[in-house]
Amino acid sequence: xxxxxxxxxxxxxxxxxxxxxxxxxxxxxxxxxxxxxxxxxxxxxxxxxxxxxxxxxxxxxxxxxxxxxxxxxxxxxxxxxxxxxxxxxxxxxxxxxxxxxxxxxxxxxxxxxxxxxxxxxxxxxxxxxxxxxxxxxxxxxxxxxxxxxxxxxxxxxxxxxxxxxxxxxxxxxxxxxxxxxxxxxxxxxxxxxxxxxxxxxxxxxxxxxxxxxxxxxxxxxxxxxxxxxxxxxxxxxxxxxxxxxxxxxxxxxxxx
Numbered sequence: 001x002x003x004x005x006x007x008x009x010x011x012x013x014x015x016x017x018x019x020x021x022x023x024x025x026x027x028x029x030x031x032x033x034x035x036x037x038x039x040x041x042x043x044x045x046x047x048x049x050x051x052x053x054x055x056x057x058x059x060x061x062x063x064x065x066x067x068x069x070x071x072x073x074x075x076x077x078x079x080x081x082x083x084x085x086x087x088x089x090x091x092x093x094x095x096x097x098x099x100x101x102x103x104x105x106x107x108x109x110x111x112x113x114x115x116x117x118x119x120x121x122x123x124x125x126x127x128x129x130x131x132x133x134x135x136x137x138x139x140x141x142x143x144x145x146x147x148x149x150x151x152x153x154x155x156x157x158x159x160x161x162x163x164x165x166x167x168x169x170x171x172x173x174x175x176x177x178x179x180x181x182x183x184x185x186x187x188x189x190x191x192x193x194x195x196x197x198x199x200x201x202x203x204x205x206x207x208x209x210x211x212x213x214x215x216x217x218x219x220x221x222x223x224x225x226x227x228x229x230x231x232x233x234x235x236x237x238x239x240x241x242x243x244x245x246x247x248x249x250x251x252x253x254x255x256x
Contacts, residue, residue, distance in 0.1 A: 001101060002124050004053065005111045009097045012045045013115035016082065016097070022089045033155045034085050039063050042081035042097060050077055057101075062206045071205070071232040072105035078232065080206035083112075084182030098184040100209035105232055110210030112184050121188040123217035129191050138220040138242035139193035143252075146245045149178045149186040151200030159201045162256045166199070169254045183238070187211025190240050191218035197241035197249060205232045212240075221246045225255065 015038055025037040043061045050057065058069035058076040069076055077099065082088050084095035093116040101109040108125040121136070123129040129136050139146075148170060153159040171177060178195060180186055183203055189195040191214045208230055212222045222230060222240035227250070230236045241249065 001054075002109050002111070002122065004050075005099055005101065005109060006120060006122060008046055008049045009099050009111050009113045010115075010120070011049070012042045012081070012097055013113050015041050015045060016088070016095070017115050019088075022091070026089050034089060035063060036082070036085060036089055038088070039082045039085060043079060046077075046079055046081065046097075046099060060206065062204065071102045074104065076102045076232075078102060078107075078206050078209040080184060083184040083207060084180075087181045092181070094180055094182055094185065096182050096184045096188075098206065098210045100213065102209065102232060107209055107213040107232075110213035112188050112210050112214065114185055121191065121211075121214050123191075123214040125213065125217070127217070129214045129218035131188075131192055136192040136218050138191060138215070138218050139196050140242065141196045141245060143173055143197075143245050143248040144175065146174045146196035146241075147176055147178055147194070148174045148245075149180065149189060149195040149198040151181075151183050151186065151198075151203065152179065153200055153202040156202050163201055165256045166254050169256075170249075173252070183207045184211050187215055187222070187240055190220055190242070191215045193242075197239075197245040199237070199239045199249075201237050202235050203230075203238045204235045205230070208236075208238055215240050219243075 019038045043063045061079040080098040088095040096114050098112045111122045113120045186198045190198050215222045225237045
């Protein structure tokens with residue numbers, strides 16, 4: 001199944017790379033939340049391909065309400081067709097396709113592709129994490145030597161000040177901060193050591209499902225604010241990092 005998922009997201013990424021006139025094919029779903037015709041096309045391609053081969057597996061995608069399924073019962077694909085749509089519509093060249101497979105609420109396969117960099121991150125439960133076939137691992141950095149990635153949860157205005165306040169607290173204690181606009185890639189960057197920590201105060205399962213397994217298989221930690229596994233049925237706060245920075249983040253209580 002892993003090989004099939006990798007091949008499918010690679011094929012679907014050709015839709016992204018062939019996009020044109022994106023801004024004219026974009027509409028707003030909500031406050032600063034956009035969807036393009038290509039989000040729908042990518043998700044439909046992945047759904048049709050996976051459904052043709054495994055019609056018994058449920059499908060939970062960000063767009064189109066393909067199925068209203070329970071990811072805690074049986075097998076379920078969880079898909080974000082274009083993570084970083086705002087980047088995508090501006091030709092910022094930093095967006096990803098994320099596809100995960102869950103079994104009874106546990107992610108067992110995760111695949112994230114950044115077609116602009118020809119990078120495919122993936123993991124299968126118990127078998128490690130990889131980037132383009134090479135094993136990856138989280139860093140061993142401490143907080144003072146860390147890059148802390150973050151998302152602004154900007155769809156929810158009530159969370160913006162909280163996010164900025166947390167950054168104000170943590171910035172003096174880390175090496176630097178990074179905001180890329182794609183949570184799926186931010187999580188993969190933690191997994192391969194480009195970042196050492198990532199947090200965002202509101203993400204949906206399709207944003208983090210694949211990346212969560214990739215981080216764990218790379219030796220890192222990802223939880224909600226209470227230190228529990230992120231849920232697959234609702235949005236959640238997300239905190240991910242190598243073991244050192246994650247522990248310091250919680251011990252020093254940077255929360256607002």
